[in-house]
Amino acid sequence: MLEASLMGFLLFLLLMIDRLHHYIRELRSLRKTMEDVKKHNRGFEDGKNGSADEAKAYGEEISTLKTKIMKLESECKTKRKEVKASEANAVALKSQSEGLHVEYDRLLVENQNLRNQLQSIDQSLSHSDIKKNT
DSSP: OHHHHHHHHHHHHHHHHHHHHHHHHHHHHHHHHHHHHHHHHHHHHHHHHHHHHHHHHHHHHHHHHHHHHHHHHHHHHHHHHHHHHHHHHHHHHHHHHHHHHHHHHHHHHHHHHHHHHHHHHHHHHHHHHHHHHH
């Protein structure tokens, strides 16, 4: 009977050791999983902080670009005004040039008329000199 009791006790201890071994393995697995989750969480928080830093950097870049856009729009407005003034100046110069061209043509015609008159006067004077000499 003592042997049966010892055998029963040994079986009980064996069962307890097996269960204990199973629980220790499960505990090790859970600890490893927990460490992985903690690492992942730290990485996520670092990423979140990094994302906050990135967002701040992007915000600064956006404000810089907005300032640059406003400056370029102002320059564009100034250039448009300069272009309009230059176009008006070009129209005025074109009109003045056309007026000068008309005046030049008139002066050429008048010059030709005066040359013709001078030539006819010269011819009439030379005819009268010839008549006087004869």
